[in-house]
Amino acid sequence: MATIKDVAKQAGVSVATVSRVLNSNGYVNEDTKKKVEEAIDRLNYKPNAVARSLYKKTSKTIGLMVPDIVNPFFPELARAVEDTAHKLGYNVVFCNTDENVEKEEHYLEILLQKYVDGLIVASNTLTAEKVRQLNIPVVSIDRKINADIPTVVVKNKSGARKATGFLLEMGCKRIAHLSGPEHIDNAMERRTGYLEEVGSEPWFDSSYIEDGNYDMKTAINATLQLLGRHPEIDGIFAGNDVMAIGAIKAAHKFGKKVPEDLAIIGFDGISLAEATTPELTTVGQPIYDMGTIVADLLVKLIEKKAVENTFFEFDVELIERESTRKV
Amino acid sequence: MATIKDVAKQAGVSVATVSRVLNSNGYVNEDTKKKVEEAIDRLNYKPNAVARSLYKKTSKTIGLMVPDIVNPFFPELARAVEDTAHKLGYNVVFCNTDENVEKEEHYLEILLQKYVDGLIVASNTLTAEKVRQLNIPVVSIDRKINADIPTVVVKNKSGARKATGFLLEMGCKRIAHLSGPEHIDNAMERRTGYLEEVGSEPWFDSSYIEDGNYDMKTAINATLQLLGRHPEIDGIFAGNDVMAIGAIKAAHKFGKKVPEDLAIIGFDGISLAEATTPELTTVGQPIYDMGTIVADLLVKLIEKKAVENTFFEFDVELIERESTRKV
DNA sequence: AGTGTATGTGTAACCGGTTACACATACAAA
DNA sequence: TTTGTATGTGTAACCGGTTACACATACACT
Numbered sequence: 001m002a003t004i005k006d007v008a009k010q011a012g013v014s015v016a017t018v019s020r021v022l023n024s025n026g027y028v029n030e031d032t033k034k035k036v037e038e039a040i041d042r043l044n045y046k047p048n049a050v051a052r053s054l055y056k057k058t059s060k061t062i063g064l065m066v067p068d069i070v071n072p073f074f075p076e077l078a079r080a081v082e083d084t085a086h087k088l089g090y091n092v093v094f095c096n097t098d099e100n101v102e103k104e105e106h107y108l109e110i111l112l113q114k115y116v117d118g119l120i121v122a123s124n125t126l127t128a129e130k131v132r133q134l135n136i137p138v139v140s141i142d143r144k145i146n147a148d149i150p151t152v153v154v155k156n157k158s159g160a161r162k163a164t165g166f167l168l169e170m171g172c173k174r175i176a177h178l179s180g181p182e183h184i185d186n187a188m189e190r191r192t193g194y195l196e197e198v199g200s201e202p203w204f205d206s207s208y209i210e211d212g213n214y215d216m217k218t219a220i221n222a223t224l225q226l227l228g229r230h231p232e233i234d235g236i237f238a239g240n241d242v243m244a245i246g247a248i249k250a251a252h253k254f255g256k257k258v259p260e261d262l263a264i265i266g267f268d269g270i271s272l273a274e275a276t277t278p279e280l281t282t283v284g285q286p287i288y289d290m291g292t293i294v295a296d297l298l299v300k301l302i303e304k305k306a307v308e309n310t311f312f313e314f315d316v317e318l319i320e321r322e323s324t325r326k327v
Numbered sequence: 328m329a330t331i332k333d334v335a336k337q338a339g340v341s342v343a344t345v346s347r348v349l350n351s352n353g354y355v356n357e358d359t360k361k362k363v364e365e366a367i368d369r370l371n372y373k374p375n376a377v378a379r380s381l382y383k384k385t386s387k388t389i390g391l392m393v394p395d396i397v398n399p400f401f402p403e404l405a406r407a408v409e410d411t412a413h414k415l416g417y418n419v420v421f422c423n424t425d426e427n428v429e430k431e432e433h434y435l436e437i438l439l440q441k442y443v444d445g446l447i448v449a450s451n452t453l454t455a456e457k458v459r460q461l462n463i464p465v466v467s468i469d470r471k472i473n474a475d476i477p478t479v480v481v482k483n484k485s486g487a488r489k490a491t492g493f494l495l496e497m498g499c500k501r502i503a504h505l506s507g508p509e510h511i512d513n514a515m516e517r518r519t520g521y522l523e524e525v526g527s528e529p530w531f532d533s534s535y536i537e538d539g540n541y542d543m544k545t546a547i548n549a550t551l552q553l554l555g556r557h558p559e560i561d562g563i564f565a566g567n568d569v570m571a572i573g574a575i576k577a578a579h580k581f582g583k584k585v586p587e588d589l590a591i592i593g594f595d596g597i598s599l600a601e602a603t604t605p606e607l608t609t610v611g612q613p614i615y616d617m618g619t620i621v622a623d624l625l626v627k628l629i630e631k632k633a634v635e636n637t638f639f640e641f642d643v644e645l646i647e648r649e650s651t652r653k654v
Numbered sequence: 655a656g657t658g659t660a661t662g663t664g665t666a667a668c669c670g671g672t673t674a675c676a677c678a679t680a681c682a683a684a
Numbered sequence: 685t686t687t688g689t690a691t692g693t694g695t696a697a698c699c700g701g702t703t704a705c706a707c708a709t710a711c712a713c714t
Contacts, residue, residue, distance in 0.1 A: 001439075046436060046439070046440055047440070048381075048440060049437070049440035049441050050377055050380045050381045050386070050440070050441060050442055051381055053377045054375075054377045054378055054381055059377070069402045069405060069406050069409075070399070070402055070403060070406060070598065072397070072399065072402075072599075075396045075397055075399075075402050076397060078396060078421075078423070079396050079397060079423060082396075082423055086430075086433075091420075091437055093418075093420050093421070094420070094421035096405070096406060096409055103413075106413075109373060110376070110418055112328075112373070113373055113374070113375060113376035113377070114376050114377060115377055216598070216601075216602060242602075245602045246602070248604060249601075249602065249604065249606075252604060258604075271397070271543075272399075272599060272602075274543075274576075275543060275569075275572045275573070275576065275599075275603065276602065276603055276604060277575060277576065277579060277585075277603060277604045277605070278604070279576075
């Protein structure tokens with residue numbers, strides 16, 4: 001690999017001059033510039049990003065930390081983040097924490113050591129204090145950490161009300177909720193929305209709520225529990241799409257037809273939700289837009305550009321498909 | 328952030344000595360070592376990875392380039408790669424190329440500039456020549472690039488024969504193939520396996536094969552084409568699971584019941600294949616093991632350790648579920 | 655002519671580590 | 685006593701960039 005010294009020698013100038021043409025910095029004579037550019041071409045020179053980072057203490061890289069790479073929501077988000085970051089001249093380092101605090105801390109350390117310029121996190125273990133200590137811009141996605149931290153989320157409660165209300169409209173009489181884990185704020189917001197719709201119905205009690213872990217396996221178990229306890233359940237609002245898919249599977253195991261015997265509605269709007277049979281009715285988040293906005297916001301913060309807004313709460317939209325159609 | 332100089336001052340030694348205790352290199356007196364370690368603790372010192380990289384020309388980082396982050400096969404693979412890499416002390420930079428040559432080249436450049444120590448790629452645009460020029464160890468996963476490049480794949484042809492043969496056994500009379508794109512070698516191998524099973528049947532002609540792009544959308548179209556052309560089709564072997572799911576959807580649109588009217592079988596064994604209704608019969612790849620093996624292999628190559636084998640061809644296993652059950 | 659400013663370029667310090675090399679000491683073997 | 689080797693530590697060069705600063709020249713304006 002050619003270095004800046006090689007280029008300088010080739011072009012017959014000093015390294016400072018080469019650096020100046022590389023960065024379009026300071027004054028450089030047109031002819032000199034041409035010579036340097038020729039040398040760069042001839043040697044196929046690429047500046048060394050590590051050396052540059054060391055001096056500038058930035059890396060043109062942002063970190064993206066997600067709790068579960070296998071939940072399609074996050075790859076879809078990652079793709080949007082990556083697309084946008086790229087357009088803005090940044091690279092993305094993708095980290096999967098598996099909701100594991102040690103892994104998260106390990107990554108944080110690594111990322112800092114590598115001078116990442118900013119961080120996008122979906123985490124419920126990260127505290128505001130830890131974020132502060134990082135000393136780089138951090139934006140929270142999908143989950144709220146703290147009012148001081150710029151955040152991109154959706155209207156979970158209102159989405160949950162839309163979902164539950166829709167089941168009610170479709171004539172469901174006993175609606176259960178497959179909740180996400182208690183330590184995740186968006187799960188609790190969705191649960192609250194559900195409760196606001198049916199919490200004061202005469203039939204309701206807390207045994208209509210069962211916790212899952214936002215994954216399919218726990219969702220299947222939880223659904224079987226629910227149906228075992230309350231065979232009269234004719235509607236389930238699941239805290240996310242992956243769990244809704246689990247619920248469909250569990251319903252089948254249990255001998256219930258979806259949507260005839262049991263209507264199921266999810267939350268997220270992952271593309272996989274269109275892939276199931278029956279296709280999943282769900283509360284769709286604008287995943288790609290959210291990824292675009294976070295990436296854009298983070299880069300603005302990194303570059304200390306003005307931001308008009310550091311809290312984005314997206315609207316959410318009910319997407320009616322087959323898992324709730326009452327025939 | 329404290330630097331090595333701060334630590335040296337605190338401990339009353341030179342930076343060289345600090346570096347020695349950091350790297351357990353050369354001779355250091357026990358007492359000195361203790362003093363240095365105390366200073367490190369007191370200052371909460373973390374060595375700067377960028378500075379280290381600059382001198383050592385390595386980064387303890389590997390790149391993982393995949394063509395489609397939204398196909399669950401790759402996140403599942405990524406997770407395994409990450410787990411293993413972590414255990415071995417490496418970080419993973421995850422890159423999504425979208426099968427786009429420019430994006431791929433861009434990433435390659437970036438990764439090189441950052442001194443990644445090695446690369447795992449799933450690509451059909453990367454040539455052996457380009458790989459050679461990178462001058463770092465590269466391992467190919469899921470696709471073969473060249474005999475000189477260490478590779479981890481599965482027995483595609485044999486898997487395809489298993490799939491097609493299974494449909495035959497189940498009594499299918501007209502079996503179509505939803506093929507992956509022609510420029511991807513594993514798609515062609517799978518097609519060959521299919522042809523070896525049914526290519527010389529009296530009914531067969533090439534109109535029983537339709538190309539998709541390994542994604543759901545193209546698979547739906549292709550399936551509708553196939554069924555429109557040959558309503559007598561009673562079995563489809565899809566080149567991957569995502570396409571098989573698309574085929575199920577298309578079959579429904581077309582008014583065919585799966586598996587009663589039409590048996591469908593996929594390839595990959597992504598966990599999503601269990602999530603559909605009916606659950607997808609598929610040819611399962613040992614995705615996690617493959618990820619473990621590639622990461623392990625790459626790290627061995629990076630560290631110039633002996634490797635007994637640079638070509639891994641995993642067996643593939645037919646997983647019978649519901650999309651092929653003949654009632 | 656004298657001064658100020660824009661233009662153009664090179665030298666060397668710096669970023670934060672690693673390590674070659676020099677030097678010192680202690681102790682064992684010859 | 686001499687020599688060799690293991691132990692222990694510091695100085696400074698180096699990795700490959702960026703940039704502060706110094707210096708030189710050209711030109712416009714008093």
